[in-house]
Amino acid sequence: MSDQPGREPEQRLPALRSPTEAAPAGRFSAPESAHPEGLSPQRSAQIVRQSASARWVGFLVTCVVVLFVMVYYFYEVGAPLGLTKPRLEAQDEAQQVTSIERGYNLYVANCARCHGPNGKGSNEGWPAPPLNDQAKLFDHLKASYLKNVLTVGGRYVCGDPKSGMPTWSNVNGGPLNYKQVEDLIAFIRAPSTQEYIKRHPELNEPIIGADGKVETFKGWRDPAFKPDPAATPVPDCWSGSAGGTEAPTATLPPDAQVVTVTAETLAFDPKELTIDAGKAWGIDFFQKDSGVGGHDVDIRAHDGTVLIDNAKLNDPGETTYVMPPLEPGTYVFICSVHPIEAMTGTLTVK
Numbered sequence: 001m002s003d004q005p006g007r008e009p010e011q012r013l014p015a016l017r018s019p020t021e022a023a024p025a026g027r028f029s030a031p032e033s034a035h036p037e038g039l040s041p042q043r044s045a046q047i048v049r050q051s052a053s054a055r056w057v058g059f060l061v062t063c064v065v066v067l068f069v070m071v072y073y074f075y076e077v078g079a080p081l082g083l084t085k086p087r088l089e090a091q092d093e094a095q096q097v098t099s100i101e102r103g104y105n106l107y108v109a110n111c112a113r114c115h116g117p118n119g120k121g122s123n124e125g126w127p128a129p130p131l132n133d134q135a136k137l138f139d140h141l142k143a144s145y146l147k148n149v150l151t152v153g154g155r156y157v158c159g160d161p162k163s164g165m166p167t168w169s170n171v172n173g174g175p176l177n178y179k180q181v182e183d184l185i186a187f188i189r190a191p192s193t194q195e196y197i198k199r200h201p202e203l204n205e206p207i208i209g210a211d212g213k214v215e216t217f218k219g220w221r222d223p224a225f226k227p228d229p230a231a232t233p234v235p236d237c238w239s240g241s242a243g244g245t246e247a248p249t250a251t252l253p254p255d256a257q258v259v260t261v262t263a264e265t266l267a268f269d270p271k272e273l274t275i276d277a278g279k280a281w282g283i284d285f286f287q288k289d290s291g292v293g294g295h296d297v298d299i300r301a302h303d304g305t306v307l308i309d310n311a312k313l314n315d316p317g318e319t320t321y322v323m324p325p326l327e328p329g330t331y332v333f334i335c336s337v338h339p340i341e342a343m344t345g346t347l348t349v350k
């Protein structure tokens, strides 16, 4: 401060205070009584106790928070050692199971009549190529491929515009919406290592079999399957072992068993049929009613699952239904137009 020469430092400050005007010290400190020279033993014991329990409470609250965070963390990402699944994964899986169970019903209702109830297709005498085949499931029937086939129809498989496989997705005029297409794909690609519950298509309740147990099914795809390195890869265009496109109109071998069924005055005759297992067979069907909406002969399992869906004869006439081989057991043959007692019979396959 060389601009004010000759003054003492305190005189250079802007406001000079008279030395008597000191700040009252008492304002800034507690009264004398708050600073006892010593504490009584009880008082100091109390202070120690109080601060100890306050620290305990703090410690416990911290523990609770830490525990909660840890439990929630494991709930979210899954407990160690695989004790629980990550929450999102578990939810994903539950949704996947639902999708597969729905897909099963869609398959039974829409696809089984050509690809067979087990997806064995032409390997078991059905008119469409097999889907349940490990080599095909391994690298041919991928989700994206299935989606394309179901969206475009059988034309997508080998480029045949007259392919017997219809278009399924409703984006191209088919009957199934995108969710149903997804469910079907989930079912076709479901792993064979897991069991799923058969559910009623409308009620969604588990179907109870004749033995009182819930009926189940397994996926087709073996997740452990590795193709033989020497095996020829599945070709892009595969319509069964014969190669090329097969029309889905099977013809009966000359020695096939053919049974006769007559529908007259809204009743089947006979109401009992017996055929051999494992061989293609036929029904000579005589339709003698007019003005009743027509008749057909469908084959169903006892739980109502449609196994064979034959075309309806609207007017009186005769046709021969070509029937794929069936496994031994008893089935129901029924007119889908008149599912009444008189148009329901028992088919025994031996």
Ligand code: HEC
Binding pocket: 106, 107, 110, 111, 112, 113, 114, 115, 127, 128, 129, 130, 131, 136, 141, 146, 149, 150, 154, 155, 157, 158, 160, 163, 164, 165, 166, 168, 184, 236, 238, 239, 240, 244, 245, 246, 247, 248
């Ligand atoms: C009317 C009979 C019929 C029905 C019903 C049917 N398909 Fe097909 N499907 C075929 C035929 C025939 C082919 C062979 C197409 C071709 O090569 O032209 C085929 C081919 C396929 C293929 C391709 C197979 C391959 O090896 O590339 C898939 C996948 C398929 N069908 C799935 C389904 C699904 C899923 C359903 C039920 C929604 C279904 N099909 C219903 C007759 C049918």
Ligand SMILES: [Cu+2]
Binding pocket: 263, 266, 294, 295, 296, 335, 336, 337, 338, 343
């Ligand atoms: Cu009928």
